[in-house]
Amino acid sequence: MGRAVFTDLDGTLLGSDQQLSPANHDVLEVLGQQGILRVVVTGRSLFFPPTCSRPIISD
Numbered sequence: 001m002g003r004a005v006f007t008d009l010d011g012t013l014l015g016s017d018q019q020l021s022p023a024n025h026d027v028l029e030v031l032g033q034q035g036i037l038r039v040v041v042t043g044r045s046l047f048f049p050p051t052c053s054r055p056i057i058s059d
Contacts, residue, residue: 004037013040
């Protein structure tokens with residue numbers, strides 16, 4: 001069975017500055033290295049700013 005981590009975007013994954021902290025980045029990298037799917041969940045509309053729709057980390 002596959003594993004996944006779901007996280008909110010605003011105020012959880014991104015700080016008040018709308019940036020991904022180095023600590024959160026590192027955690028996402030480790031999860032990916034362990035084969036865990038990382039899923040962002042948000043209440044934003046489909047038309048939210050493109051800076052949030054680009055990949056947060058690279059695989």
